[in-house]
Every structure is written in structure tokens, then in C-alpha cells.
Amino acid sequence: GIQVEQSPPDLILQEGANSTLRCNFSDSVNNLQWFHQNPWGQLINLFYIPSGTKQNGRLSATTVATERYSLLYISSSQTTDSGVYFCAAINSGAGSYQLTFGKGTKLSVIP
Amino acid sequence: DVKVTQSSRYLVKRTGEKVFLECVQDMDHENMFWYRQDPGLGLRLIYFSYDVKMKEKGDIPEGYSVSREKKERFSLILESASTNQTSMYLCASSPGTGYHEQYFGPGTRLTVT
Numbered sequence: 001g002i003q004v005e006q007s008p009p010d011l012i013l014q015e016g017a018n019s020t021l022r023c024n025f026s027d028s029v030n031n032l033q034w035f036h037q038n039p040w041g042q043l044i045n046l047f048y049i050p051s052g053t054k055q056n057g058r059l060s061a062t063t064v065a066t067e068r069y070s071l072l073y074i075s076s077s078q079t080t081d082s083g084v085y086f087c088a089a090i091n092s093g094a095g096s097y098q099l100t101f102g103k104g105t106k107l108s109v110i111p
Numbered sequence: 112d113v114k115v116t117q118s119s120r121y122l123v124k125r126t127g128e129k130v131f132l133e134c135v136q137d138m139d140h141e142n143m144f145w146y147r148q149d150p151g152l153g154l155r156l157i158y159f160s161y162d163v164k165m166k167e168k169g170d171i172p173e174g175y176s177v178s179r180e181k182k183e184r185f186s187l188i189l190e191s192a193s194t195n196q197t198s199m200y201l202c203a204s205s206p207g208t209g210y211h212e213q214y215f216g217p218g219t220r221l222t223v224t
Binding site: 042 | 144155159214215
């Protein structure tokens with residue numbers, strides 16, 4: 001099956017700093033999604049990004065499908081950005097569906 | 112906005128009990144999913160469903176079954192709960208073929224004693 005690796009596993013930032021989180025996947029995928037899990041366990045959709053670049057406020061994401069990676073950029077980080085960030089790779093076709101989550105990057109933003 | 116709801120946020124059950132976890136989505140999505148999340152293991156897919164009465168095994172289906180009698184509702188069943196099923200259970204839905212953005216419910220933290 002698809003292997004998904006996220007790096008770094010842990011990240012501590014000073015408030016206001018920028019960061020880049022990486023997601024590598026082992027095989028070609030149809031879709032790639034980024035989530036933020038808040039301290040209460042809720043998974044919040046950030047980006048649905050099979051390819052290209054998307055931006056939403058201080059967050060942006062880029063997926064280069066041909067090179068099998070995706071990047072999540074957080075600019076001017078805030079304490080509310082703390083939590084775990086997951087990427088999920090999806091591969092679907094006739095009669096098959098494979099979805100794999102990475103292990104996540106735990107982000108701590110300190111004041 | 113898509114809304115996915117789960118029947119309980121916290122649940123405590125005894126070993127051997129039959130446990131039902133319910134999930135409801137309000138956006139007419141075709142696909143629904145059940146995951147469990149454990150420290151160090153991440154999210155793992157238990158079962159998913161393409162359509163009413165359709166189900167497919169995920170990565171860790173052992174000890175679980177599912178039911179989808181209506182399009183909006185997907186139930187996870189633990190026939191005889193065991194302590195190793197203590198976990199956070201997350202339900203998700205996605206629109207359908209060709210579009211797979213997943214929307215998650217708030218999760219149910221199940222403790223089996």
C-alpha cells in the first residue's frame with residue numbers, strides 16, 4: 001500500500017515565526033488532503049490539494065504529484081495553530097480505494 | 112457546511128459488551144468511513160462504505176462490523192468489546208466518486224474496562 005511520511009515529527013515555534021511541514025508519499029495518488037487536529041481531537045480540513053498550490057489566509061499548501069510530496073506552509077504562526085497536522089493520501093480507481101494517513105507533525109507555538 | 116455528528120463524545124463500556132457507535136452526515140455524501148486513532152499509530156481505517164448496504168474492509172477490520180441502512184448513517188459495532196479496543200474513534204464522510212475530500216466528526220473516546 002501507499003506509505004506516507006511526514007516531517008518533522010515535532011516542531012516548536014516562537015509566535016510569529018514561519019514553518020514548512022512536509023508530506024512524502026510512496027506512490028502516485030489521486031488526492032492529497034491536509035488536516036489540523038485541535039486539542040479536543042477534532043480534525044479540521046485545511047486543504048484538499050491533489051496538485052498545485054492553494055492559499056487560505058496564513059496557510060498555503062503545494063502538492064507536486066510527479067515528485068510525490070506535499071508541503072504545508074504556516075506563516076506568522078499563532079498559539080492557536082498548535083496541534084497536530086496530518087496529511088492523507090488517497091488512491092482510488094475502479095473497485096479499489098486506498099487511503100493512508102501520515103503519523104502527523106506536532107506543532108507547538110509558544111508566546 | 113458539512114456536518115458530521117457522532118452519538119457520543121465519551122463512552123465507557125465493560126469487556127464483552129456489545130457497543131454501537133453512530134455517525135450521521137447531513138450532506139448526502141456517498142462515502143462514509145470509520146477510523147481509530149491511537150498514540151504512535153496514527154489514524155487507521157477500520158471500514159468504509161460506498162453506498163447504502165455496501166461496505167468494504169479497511170486496514171484493521173478485525174473485531175468490528177458496520178451497518179449502513181440509510182445513506183446518512185453509518186454505524187460501527189463492537190460485537191464483544193475488549194480492552195485493546197480502547198481508542199478514539201473518528202467517523203468521516205466524502206462526497207463520492209472522483210471527489211474524495213473527507214469531513215470528520217468530533218470523535219468518540221471509548222474506554223473498555
